[in-house]
Amino acid sequence: MNSSPKYVIVGTAGHIDHGKSSLVQALTGTNPDRLEEEQRRGITIDLGFAFLEEQNICFGFVDVPGHEKFVSNMLAGAAGVDLVLLVIAADESIKPQTREHFEICRLLGVQRGIIVLTKSDLVDADTLALAKLDIQEYVRGSFLEHAPVLAVSSKTVAGLAELKQELVRSAAAISTKNSAGIFRLPVDRSFSIKGFGTVVTGTLISGSISVGQEVELLPGAIRLRVRGIQSGGKAAERVTAGQRTALNLAGIEHTAIHRGMTLTVPGRFRTTHRADARLELLTAAPTLKQRARVHFHCGTFQTIAEVLIHGAQELHSGATAFVHLRLQDPAIVLPGDRFIVRQFSPIVTIGGGFVLDNLARRPAAKDVGRVGFLHALETFDTSQILKAMTLRSLFGLTEHEIAARTGWPNETIAATAAVEAAAGNIKIVTASPLLLVGQKSFTDLRTKISTALEEFHKANPLVAGIAREELRAKAGRRLRPEVFRAALEELAKEKKLLMQGETVKRAGAEVTLLPEEQRARDQIEAAFASAGLAVPPVKEVLAQLAVESKRAEKLLQLLLKEKTLLRVSVDLIFHSKALQEMRQKVASYKKAKSERISVPAFKELTGISRKYAIPLLEYLDRERVTRRAGDERVIL
16 A cells, blocks of 8 residues: 655746746646746746656646746745756756746755756757856855756657656655644635636645635635645645645635735734844845835745844845844744845845744834844744743743744644743743743742832831732733732742732731821721711811821721721711611611611611711612612612
């Protein structure tokens, strides 16, 4: 029984009219020039696709345009390429688009390739040998330095058998793409087929997708269902990373989908207008000035970007730097995604690089840690990245936020977090859903809370403790409640603070009154205790004290927190004993007279005026001692 086939994406690259499409047709039997205009003019304008199965390897060929006007289409096709065929006509050798396509493949990180000398039937042996020497000199020191150089003729089929054998040999050394990753399909075409509806195609760069699954189209966050799948011209139930894929989508018109959009797992990723990246300029490129505008190409997506160079005002040819890209249109990019930049005008390729932070902050002079953070991201080591991310995010990161910034599956996030937590670098605040914070940030938060408590007690010696939410605001207004709660609980466990309901106080902190404050407190309590239910105005009571008004108010608040006094309304405060006696009178009235009591009867029962009676009855309603029924109260 045969094992599962290996899928390899092969891209063509080279100058216009050097025979790329003819070569693909000779290898596969399929003419990749699908447009009538392409076939009439004999040039490739848009992407073409063809397939070849050889020794249990499925090759998907992406034939790209060579004409300089169509390089943007070439860039869309180069996304996801595993192996490049650098096509050079033997009778013309290296030409301008040969150089540009070669540099693009290098900048996009293509690791393997085969150099194909086409139209070899048009030249003699000496010319062919000179062409090979010229090419080998040109690619020296590059990823194609040791690539085979094969002479072929699409017309006579000479050399095609050897090329197929070389394709198989090269494919064996190519790593299989990560099908366990999160599904991501950059769209390169969208069209409609009669009887089926909307179909989109692209190279599946990560994860897998099955018939019937729900996907999300970004930008736009449109949820869609996969009605059918094809790969290599055949129907399939499931496709995995590395395959050329066509999806039949339900619930959308093909005109609503265009090249540059991405299909992915619902709710997983966010579009961005800002990204930090590593940019390399070509040696032939002009100096790039700060805030220069460029054409930005990443996968099938393209837009205009403004380039901000970190730590410099310009970037010289052949140099590299960390840059911040401000994108004109929303993009779906992830760390590690390769991109190309082309000069704004005239439009020529000047460099490329890879994304480091896909949801980058707006650059700020005070952000001194950004470069160090980017160095950590550039390691592409999960532990280093997670440490750097949690250190930079002072208020904690959720599993969902980490996934959106990295593209890592949940299992990778959880496993990395566990390792780093065991090493003391990360604090796992909650395990489900996962919430992380850097251990240093968490330690700093504990210090902030302790300092804030200390300062509160110094400034408020007459107040037992600080309200929990007030303390959280002092620790950081953007602080997540879960992180704050975890810090409080840890400090309480260590007996460094006490939590009493919604109040927090430092362990050992007690309200201690000076002699004059104690006398004033007793005066306040006595004034309300002696008044019964006919209480005096609060301002009048406080005005008679020997302490200043600020301290008098705090003494009043202390009595209220102790529940010695109770506030019934904004202007009325009563002693708790007076209120308890009132409750007993109401209970006795129910037993002796009636379950219902009117306002006049209540006034007579308590000996107070309407000024006090109405607020007190409303208080009894709130306390569920009575319930209003028209003009009377039912005693419960």
